């Protein structure tokens with residue numbers, strides 16, 4: 136049995152944010168990722184060091200556009216945003232006050248101050264906008280800080296998480312993948328806020344399962360707000376977080392001296408032999424699928440490792456091949472070169488027929 | 499994904515090159531397609547950044563927006579694109595043919611050819627749709643006036659984008675989609691979305707496997723993305739400083755370098771597809787495309803409104819039903835044209851192939867009022883036949899003839915199927931030679947049908963029930979549409 140600290144070695148734990156937490160839900164079955172994330176290992180650095188750097192660059196144009204849009208919404212004490220929220224949530228006009236929490240410097244102080252204000256608001260009546268509050272969530276046994284764009288409190292006591300995104304909603308429609316990613320992120324905030332309220336003795340149900348997504352409308356900079364139901368996202372998220380809290384069985388199976396410490400020298404340059412790290416990664420089961428490419432920093436490494444598996448060609452390919460795990464086996468069963476195991480009879484018959492059909496049609 | 503395609507993918511892995519999943523080409527390919535590779539500025543709602551466009555490999559035209567955030571420059575880009583695009587479209591408005599009257603149609607004129615737009619991927623189709631949306635409502639006079647060609651471009655782009663959703667249409671094709679219909683690679687569908695990787699698998703350079711070529715294709719320095727999204731590193735290190743410097747020549751050469759590799763890939767894709775023989779029903783679908791093109795051209799000539807922002811309830815339901823019927827027909831047509839597609843249905847038990855072992859071409863059924871010709875054939879098949887007696891099947895070899903399954907009995911290996919035939923044999927009581935399968939002929943029978951299906955009945959536009967919003971008002975673009983921000 137090893138420990139997360141030992142696995143991580145001397146490096147500082149990599150901090151999570153709502154985006155990385157949201158990414159956890161994309162491949163919940165993968166032990167490798169669960170262990171890495173629970174231990175706070177810097178996957179991006181590790182992947183680059185073992186020769187498979189991730190490619191998750193962001194264009195400065197996209198970043199600028201996002202910042203400009205958010206600034207515009209929040210100008211003059213969130214004037215524009217308030218107008219939108221009044222419409223979509225029915226916030227009464229006089230009651231709204233505004234707390235900018237970003238100005239508090241220290242992380243802990245900011246989190247404390249956020250907790251204090253939010254819990255006080257839960258007891259009271261006043262409608263308040265909280266700007267950049269700092270929330271905390273326990274991930275794999277460690278507390279991570281989260282920074283929602285905004286949390287609005289409706290008159291009558293319901294909290295709404297507001298998420299500002301700069302992708303456009305055109306004639307009422309937006310890119311489904313982006314909406315889904317934004318909803319998952321917002322769900323992380325909902326969860327963190329619910330736990331915060333619950334700890335303070337309030338009803339976590341005060342936080343709505345609907346989040347307010349604010350995006351530019353059509354081709355303009357004019358914002359439009361939409362309510363998005365995140366209940367499904369919440370349950371997936373809770374399941375995955377619970378799983379990460381229970382990584383002990385996985386840790387137990389690992390050798391006690393396994394570590395992903397890069398052993399940087401005094402100038403910070405890693406000295407650890409790459410082969411050792413590759414070997415170490417291989418000790419933790421992965422579950423690669425092509426979806427990893429968009430979601431996990433280790434994707435190119437895992438893809439390389441998964442060469443020759445049918446799953447690396449896509450989940451549907453594996454399913455269509457009757458669940459046969461490897462390319463070679465699928466081909467051998469199809470050609471009849473290998474006799475199927477008992478539970479492969481059906482798949483093998485199908486593969487043989489498929490191979491016969493292909494050769495008949497292509498000859 | 500079918501099991502046959504899945505098997506083709508694993509074969510591609512082991513052989514190192516993409517495998518055919520079609521024996522014929524299922525898309526129409528113009529002799530003179532317009533290749534259009536748009537790039538958009540990251541973070542913005544479809545803000546054009548550049549495009550490479552042209553209808554021959556040797557003469558690509560580069561269009562660049564010097565300040566992609568500037569509204570006037572965007573419209574200037576649209577006007578320059580319109581010059582290329584509309585003259586290309588117009589060049590097909592020459593010769594027409596007369597289509598004789600059909601069961602429910604009057605005789606009509608139809609252009610003998612139609613424009614075909616090729617974009618690299620699904621994102622390219624989305625770009626066409628959104629550029630159409632952001633330009634078609636613009637006014638050509640008063641405040642915010644734009645060049646007259648701009649709203650016209652918008653309407654044509656919208657026409658093409660809507661047509662691209664229609665199964666079997668080839669007016670606007672995306673290259674990754676078109677290639678992916680005909681070849682299975684040894685990588686996943688996610689990776690196939692990269693045109694360079696896909697072409698690398700289909701046609702790897704000498705001495706390289708498809709896997710090697712695909713891996714190399716993932717390096718954005720050698721193979722920049724095929725758009726509309728650009729490589730973030732390119733944005734940060736090359737594009738941003740060039741825009742900042744405001745130097746058109748620098749911007750042009752940078753963007754040309756991003757676009758040219760894709761230009762080459764697009765034309766390689768064209769020749770890969772051209773090398774496939776066209777399926778027999780491709781021409782028929784292209785005729786429908788030509789009909790649609792002719793119809794839209796005259797609608798525009800008559801001063802019809804631009805396409806609405808959103809369909810009304812009835813129009814949306816009608817459209818959906820139309821697309822569903824087109825999909826069913828398109829699936830059947832491809833299977834009829836291509837034994838390898840038909841084989842997918844054999845694998846799932848929706849078709850079987852076999853050899854005729856007995857034939858009674860003169861059999862008469864006299865049980866009814868009228869004596870009718872009902873030949874019977876016996877087909878022995880080694881496929882797992884899963885049809886029940888009474889089911890109707892058709893063979894692509896004789897599409898106008900229907901076979902009713904009379905009996906299915908197991909043989910030592912395979913099945914023996916007796917079919918009773920009707921149709922496709924003229925009106926008399928003797929079957930013309932060749933109209934009934936003869937002993938020894940090898941045939942495939944399937945439940946797929948390409949016969950005409952009556953469209954579902956929908957209430958007329960003015961009778962839209964209140965549950966669906968009541969009768970929609972005619973969509974007339976208003977001031978808001980015309981002056982809509984594009985920032």
Ligand code: SF4
Pocket residue numbers: 162165166167168421422423424427431432433434435437
């Ligand atoms: S890339 Fe590897 S570690 Fe990451 S989720 Fe996929 S299989 Fe797991």
